[in-house]
Amino acid sequence: MVLRVTNMTEKELCLSLCEVYGTPGDEIEIAKKAQDILSQYMKTEIDTLGNVIAKFNEGGKTKIVLEAHMDRVGLVVRGIDEKGFLLIDKVGGTDTRTLVGANVVVFGSEKLPGVICSTPPHLMKKGDEDLPIDVTKLAIDIGYSKEKAEQLVKIGDRAIIDSKGVNLLGDRISSPALDDRCGMASVIIAVENVIKKLKNVELTVVFSTQEEVGGSGAKTAAFNIDADYAICVDVGFASDLLCDRTQTIDLEKGASIGISPVLDRTFMLELKEVAKKNGIPFQHDVMSAQTGTNADNICNSKGGVKTALLSIPLRNMHTPVEVISIRDIKLTSDLISAFILEKEEQQNA
Amino acid sequence: MLETLKELCMIDGTSGREEDVRNYIIGRIEGKCEYKVDPMGNILAFKKGKKTAKNKVMFSAHMDEVGFIVTYITSEGFLKFDTVGGIDSKVIVGRKVVFSQNKNKIFGVIGLKPVHLTAASEQGKVPPYDSLYIDIGAPSKEEAEEYVCVGDSAYFVSSAIEFGENKILSKAIDDRFGCAVMIKMIESELPYDANFAFVVQEEIGLRGASAAAFTIDPDYAIVLEATTAADVAGVSGADCVCIPGEGAVVSFMDRSTIYDREMFKRAFELAREKNIPCQTKTLIAGGNDAGAIHKTRGGIKTITVSLPCRYIHSACCVADIDDMKSCADMAHALYEEYANA
Structure with missing residues (x-):
């Protein structure tokens, strides 16, 4: 209808x-x-x-x-590190298990695409893979240096995972x-x-x-x-x-x-x-x-x-x-x- | 080259399912070189240069990317899967996938038990991928089977975008980047004869490259690849492995190859002579088709030129656009050197 x-x-x-x-x-x-x-x-x-x-x-x-x-649910920027990565926390009950490697949009002075990074596999110690994901250890890569990132993003700015809705079979959708x-x-x-x-x-x-x-x-x-x-x-x-x-x-x-x-x-x-x-x-x-x-x-x-x-x-x-x-x-x-x-x-x- | 790379990244083709990538490449190189497709599905191309080369030089890049393969369909219509190539389960959960090579292109999602229903001891822990499944929205096995068969391939849904300071974000930069460099070389005029191998099945054990190298039988091989850059938040010094924006990566050793010492040294001399930004890997990690090529026949002198790439084997690989040119320049310099050596 x-x-x-x-x-x-x-x-x-x-x-x-x-x-x-x-x-x-x-x-x-x-x-x-x-x-x-x-x-x-x-x-x-x-x-x-x-x-x-x-x-x-x-x-x-x-x-x-x-x-x-x-x-x-979403994310909030709580800091910018020396390499320009955005340090984050959750707003609402975002499932932290789905964050690593996700596309995000950061709502800075403009909408900025980014990706959530974490410790690369070769730097994980034995047993680390069984540890829970700690959102405060994750960061968003927006591809900018610290100076440029600070111009574009302020602490408290929000981010969400960037994913478009899709049709699944029948009447079902995912988004x-x-x-x-x-x-x-x-x-x-x-x-x-x-x-x-x-x-x-x-x-x-x-x-x-x-x-x-x-x-x-x-x-x-x-x-x-x-x-x-x-x-x-x-x-x-x-x-x-x-x-x-x-x-x-x-x-x-x-x-x-x-x-x-x-x-x-x-x-x-x-x-x-x-x-x-x-x-x-x-x-x-x-x-x-x-x-x-x-x-x-x-x-x-x-x-x-x-x-x-x-x-x-x-x-x-x-x-x-x-x-x-x-x-x-x-x-x-x-x-x-x-x-x-x-x-x-x-x-x- | 950037546009070619974007187009290549948006094509889906995991190991053994490289047909769409292969067709795209053939469409680009047709009429610009001689080529054949070998029994494994590798494209073996020969491009006549202005001069006949003293030595036979082979460039190699792989067409396949990491992906997913359906292994079982449950009675409820959920698809159990395995990964093709190494994918960390952390980057799998919560992602959309597409069965782009099926008759009906359909989407699926990889979900997980809601955090609210997860036991306190399991909170925040990513379940191993073998407990996960793809949900295509089918309410039963019968309906799922109208669209998907066991053995079908699924891919991350991703778009290739430019972002940040001179960066590209996409799936499959590993190793469509290498394919893009070789396409561009074939499309240009070359000073010496050159051989190109667009190979299959790198991600599951460097399988296409060994057959390609056997057939071409080169004196020297130059592998074009993407390699892990780990210069992310909280990582410093040697742990970064290599750094996007600091040029082509030429490594002395990785988990599959100890590179020819003379070629490694010569690469850095050439970089200095020709002002090509170049770096080496500061950690012995990863591997690529060089591992198969250097052991082919009686041995082949092999070097790898790699593009530093963050979040490799995920839906969101990040690379620097200037590094792409540095890699292409480095590969070209090495080829001129060794074609004539």
Whole structure:
């Protein structure tokens, strides 16, 4: 399907969101892109911590919030050595195992290509190969001397692994930043699905900042919003060859409706009923305490918010080769849309 | 030469699958020299010079690059693989690969268990490559087999770009660089007759070069290669091996060859005489086709001229553009010297 507003298919929308830069605390580029899209449906603003807040039908009786985070894991420059190599650390939970030999883009005074280097194999001592990768021992080679590097790059500048999204077989794609740009895509698609039908529901979209470093964006955004229901859309571990099957959900089986002590049980059951009623496939994942997503930040904001978590199955989380299926994005949008329309009809009845 | 190198680097061809590189090279040299393709797939070319050479000089560079080969397809549709040539598993995880030589060009990714689900004792450790797999998005073995067979080759996805101060970043600079230098020589007018061997299967044990050297039977061989430069953050002195930007590398010894002492000395004299930036390797490491060539038939006097290359055998090799010219100049100076010696 081609979206009316963006004139893109679901896959194109998702990949175009993944192409945009935006490490935690530096999300302005993705925020502007999100605002451009959402402002075609809703009234938008960017708040104090950089969250994109979009509202429709303010004053509606049932207040529903959809949340996905904009930030992506990345790297930060913490120094420049005497040969012009950039010393780095992580911003968010970048998988350090995937850094060595990776193409990167450094967001200095201009976008600079580079490569992450480490100790060459012939200088490794016996047993060194079994040691964990220490990001503070890695460096980015941007091909410049110290003097030139210092002109182009400042401490605190960010970098990301430079990798373009690709089609895999069927509906599957691989790209960096699918966590959580695929969540953003499913929220945008859900908005397009329902927006013309809303009379009684006040719909708010929060595209939040800094989830990967603890969720300051969602926490503060939630303080400013009144919500009866909040749905967080994030990603969950999809089964592969290496993961324990009991810890994973499956690709192409739809959104995973989270079950956790912090998530409202009646809301979870309601989503399940809506899914069944509308014939939308879904699955479950169970967490025994906090969810590790923005649901943890939203459920206890102000006087408390009924919060649900929908996770899109994703392989290789926090690596440059995250994998999802477009089918799961659509199924997630379908479930969100069905829930919103259910609430709309309940008010009509 | 830079454009030729970029084009060559973007062609995929691991050991035993050099056909696309070979076809490109033939397209470039056709009509400019005599050549034949031998039973192993080496291109053996002869270029007539202005003068007949006293001695038979052979240039050699290898066409193959490191890559991946599918060894098994699991019931879930994942592809188990082995590396063709030495690739550190640290530079494999998290990379995209492409099956560019298949009927349907398809992409795959090499992922790993999410860090969140990894036991504390394993955090940050790169799993050995034999535990990894390529995910092409197939939900089953049957669907995977519609696109990929056991034995198919996969390659790093990479683009060749110029970056930083006068540098190039690409996969496969080892040894498309050598191929680029030889193409450029064949395309130019040469003072003396010269033989060129574009060889196969260097990365899995210097296999094509020995056959090529046997057939050509030269008096002298000049190997053109890329070699490890380790002048990265935190490394200094001799541990750097060689340094991009400081010229052609001529080494006295590596893990495959002790180079002819006279040729080694003469190379540095020529560098001084002709003002060619030249350095030697400060660590006895690596190896190249010289290891096979110097032992061919009754022995062949052999020297290697190498381009210093950071992150060799990864998707992102880095070399200095001026060094390319220094290497070509050095190789040319040696050939004039020994064609006439």
